[in-house]
Amino acid sequence: MTESTVRIGLVLPDVMGTYGDGGNALVLRQRLRLRGYDAEVVEITLADPVPESLDIYTLGGAEDSAQRLATRHLQRYPGLQQAAAKGTPVLAICAAIQVLGQWYETSTGERVDGVGMIDVTTAPQAKRAIGEVTTAPLLAGLSAALTGFENHRGGTKLGGDATGLARVTRGIGNGVGDGLEGVVQGSVIGTYMHGPALARNPELADLLLARALGVAELAPLPMPEVEQLRRERLRA
Numbered sequence: 099m100t101e102s103t104v105r106i107g108l109v110l111p112d113v114m115g116t117y118g119d120g121g122n123a124l125v126l127r128q129r130l131r132l133r134g135y136d137a138e139v140v141e142i143t144l145a146d147p148v149p150e151s152l153d154i155y156t157l158g159g160a161e162d163s164a165q166r167l168a169t170r171h172l173q174r175y176p177g178l179q180q181a182a183a184k185g186t187p188v189l190a191i192c193a194a195i196q197v198l199g200q201w202y203e204t205s206t207g208e209r210v211d212g213v214g215m216i217d218v219t220t221a222p223q224a225k226r227a228i229g230e231v232t233t234a235p236l237l238a239g240l241s242a243a244l245t246g247f248e249n250h251r252g253g254t255k256l257g258g259d260a261t262g263l264a265r266v267t268r269g270i271g272n273g274v275g276d277g278l279e280g281v282v283q284g285s286v287i288g289t290y291m292h293g294p295a296l297a298r299n300p301e302l303a304d305l306l307l308a309r310a311l312g313v314a315e316l317a318p319l320p321m322p323e324v325e326q327l328r329r330e331r332l333r334a
């Protein structure tokens with residue numbers, strides 16, 4: 099590792115990482131390496147304090163009990179909050195949206211204080227949202243449809259400081275009747291899309307990387323197999 103190595107924080111993969119969400123960190127690393135950057139994934143587990151010095155962070159989904167362990171750890175070691183406050187990009191998948199929010203209710207109805215980084219609250223809905231989700235992005239810099247697989251019981255309501263990542267065209271998304279999927283607040287982007295999300299949505303990966311590198315945009319990488327997969331998912 100050198101001074102210029104881009105360091106990607108994979109936060110709590112030991113408790114947060116359903117459906118291969120750890121793959122998001124690998125996608126970021128690979129897209130950087132293909133462009134000639136040195137890049138490393140730094141795994142931060144429950145045994146480690148959370149550093150605030152990394153260049154970008156990703157967090158995956160989890161079941162309620164694992165989600166609670168992660169919440170406690172992030173409250174105890176506020177490196178992620180400090181990094182986001184400096185503008186470092188953070189990608190939060192599914193349960194991670196709930197953990198980074200103000201509070202969430204578990205499926206047994208218990209309310210747990212979140213990390214408080216984003217203005218969202220989450221409560222269980224009558225019906226589990228499960229299946230493919232497709233959306234039209236609302237975030238500037240994204241134009242292609244976003245696709246992923248969702249599986250969550252929690253429905254997430256956005257407060258005044260947060261905006262939706264995208265508008266749902268198929269599937270459930272945040273699940274509170276506003277037609278939105280995901281959340282954007284400052285440098286934090288959250289989504290219910292597993293898949294992993296960045297393997298399925300290269301434009302979102304490159305938007306995060308451009309922010310991490312402090313450049314306006316990155317030239318696209320031609321990857322026919324990714325495009326083929328996207329076409330299949332959009333048709334299915």
Ligand code: GLN
Nearest residue numbers: 159160192193250251252
């Ligand atoms: N436990 C949360 C819910 O069901 C998140 C699930 C997930 O990350 N897949 O809402």
